[in-house]
Amino acid sequence: MHTSSSSVSLSLVSLGTIRLVVIALKALLEERHLHAYSEFVAEYNRRARELGVARQAAPPTKAQYYRWLGGEIQHLPRGYHCAVLERMFPGWTAKELFGSQHTPRGGDVMTGVRPGVDAAELAGLWVTSYVVDDCHHVDLSVVSATKDGVSVKNYPPSPRLEGHERGYANDIDAGVFGRHVIGRWRNVNDRYFYGALHLAVLPGEMTMDGFYTAVLTDTEVGDGRWTWARVDTGSAARVDLTAVTLADPQEVSTLLSARTRFDGPVALADVTERR
Structure with missing residues (x-):
């Protein structure tokens, strides 16, 4: 299911202190070879333009970006960041992106690969x-x-x-x-x-x-x-x-x-x- 930008609350949603070995966002970026900061920023800007929020949605700083990937946050990022990230990864909510990435044991190896089209x-x-x-x-x-x-x-x-x-x-x-x-x-x-x-x-x-x-x-x-x-x-x-x-x-x-x-x-x- 696609998640529209309007579904993202502009308020900060508490997650509690997150310190996870691998969060879903990091795993997904690595899968798509977008883990390097410069590559992430290029993709972020492209998705922001698609949403029509490029002027107000500046990418995270390099330090902020690596805090995201390290799970070193207490709240979800600002609403426009969430909207852009959800645009980058259709089918994922911002809360899921900043949650843990579980690798299935046995079961379906495609678990976690969300639909990019409904x-x-x-x-x-x-x-x-x-x-x-x-x-x-x-x-x-x-x-x-x-x-x-x-x-x-x-x-x-x-x-x-x-x-x-x-x-x-x-x-x-x-x-x-x-x-x-x-x-x-x-x-x-x-x-x-x-x-x-x-x-x-x-x-x-x-x-x-x-x-x-x-x-x-x-x-x-x-x-x-x-x-x-x-x-x-x-x-x-x-x-x-x-x-x-x-x-x-x-x-x-x-x-x-x-x-x-x-x-x-x-x-x-x-x-x-x-x-």
């Missing part, structure tokens, strides 16, 4: 394309937000595979980690085939780009690039997807591969056959 922002209809066995595959996938991330079904309409009567109908369950969607898929027609996916969510949430892996045999793994583009909501309104036929897989794949990160959604008519 799963609800990914919900909707997407057109996707990948290549398998040198053939282009396209489908229309409905993404739904869940409490654990997203679930996806790419039918109806029937997916299309170049040179074949039909494509692969799959179910997907995935989590959102930072701005990455990481999960698993399984074919609904032949349950022997399954695999994983890892997609980066580009700014604007109009494109996702990444890779899939797939079980080929008990001793072989396949992989390939997987491109997703959001379908314009208006163009798909009141459309019965069971009555839709996807356009030629190679044409749709060419359309998606030509997109840039600045492009908006795709019209449904551009990826389906005219009737």
Whole structure:
């Protein structure tokens, strides 16, 4: 979940004296290679400009910054500092950032990697394309937000595979980690085939780009690039997807591969056959 700057109280919130071996803020900065003061300040200023508070939100001094990382504070920093830090680390509150960073033992190794984009922002209809066995595959996938991330079904309409009567109908369950969607898929027609996916969510949430892996045999793994583009909501309104036929897989794949990160959604008519 994103935390807006308005959610940060401008009053000082008492935390008690904090003396922790590693606070979450320090661990997160190290993960993103922003631990050096100069690198932190550059990122801080960039996020402050995004919030429109650059003039009043001066970065902490070097001494103050290292007190933060050492946990040598009795209260949360000023409100504008909290707002900027929460902007730097979506899904984290200021209080959590200045709390301890716990490394999971056993359990889920992704614990602590918060979503950088709300799963609800990914919900909707997407057109996707990948290549398998040198053939282009396209489908229309409905993404739904869940409490654990997203679930996806790419039918109806029937997916299309170049040179074949039909494509692969799959179910997907995935989590959102930072701005990455990481999960698993399984074919609904032949349950022997399954695999994983890892997609980066580009700014604007109009494109996702990444890779899939797939079980080929008990001793072989396949992989390939997987491109997703959001379908314009208006163009798909009141459309019965069971009555839709996807356009030629190679044409749709060419359309998606030509997109840039600045492009908006795709019209449904551009990826389906005219009737």
